[in-house]
Amino acid sequence: xxxxxxIGIAAALFVIISCFMPWIEVPGTHxxxxxxxxxxxxxxxxxxxxxxHAFFCVLSLPLFLINKVWAKLFNIFFCFVNLGWALKNIIxxxxxxxxxxxxxxxxxxxxITSSVIMMLMSLLPKLEVKPKK
Numbered sequence: 001x002x003x004x005x006x007i008g009i010a011a012a013l014f015v016i017i018s019c020f021m022p023w024i025e026v027p028g029t030h031x032x033x034x035x036x037x038x039x040x041x042x043x044x045x046x047x048x049x050x051x052x053h054a055f056f057c058v059l060s061l062p063l064f065l066i067n068k069v070w071a072k073l074f075n076i077f078f079c080f081v082n083l084g085w086a087l088k089n090i091i092x093x094x095x096x097x098x099x100x101x102x103x104x105x106x107x108x109x110x111x112i113t114s115s116v117i118m119m120l121m122s123l124l125p126k127l128e129v130k131p132k133k
Contacts (some may be wrong), residue, residue: 001124005064008079008121012057012064014114015082019050021107024093028100033093034107044097049089053111056082060118072125079115079122086115 001007019035026033026040033039035053038046056078063075090112094104 001121001126004121004124005126008064008075008118009061011114011118011121012060015053015057015086015111015118016050018107018110018114019053021110022105023089023108023111024102024104026100026102032105033102035089035111046092049085052085053082056085057118060122064122067127069127072122072127075122075125079119083115083119086112 021034022032023034025031029040031040033046035050036048038048040046060075060078060082063071063078090108093102093108096102
């Protein structure tokens with residue numbers, strides 16, 4: 001694909017931006033959780049999810065730009081781990097606890113969509129194949 005690397009970089013930036021957006025709202029406490037704030041109360045805490053997403057996105061950003069086979073292979077690995085972490089967040093944040101189901105906000109959808117796009121763009125690198133002489 002011609003613009004796969006630019007789309008992948010944009011998707012990686014959207015993953016980081018989505019961590020600042022609201023992910024869920026817990027109806028009983030009226031708390032809005034995101035990738036920075038994952039604490040409902042002293043018993044239920046999800047941690048700061050932005051650390052892992054930012055780590056893998058920052059590793060992936062230069063790998064989208066490097067035009068070598070090893071960089072593209074490492075990029076597939078980092079994007080796959082980031083997608084796995086996003087799927088874990090979907091399951092973790094969407095699950096009902098103590099008979100209370102959270103209200104899902106748009107940030108969680110942006111996170112999973114941009115993680116899938118990032119993974120797809122890592123699978124479609126723009127590499128020039130030179131013919132052997």
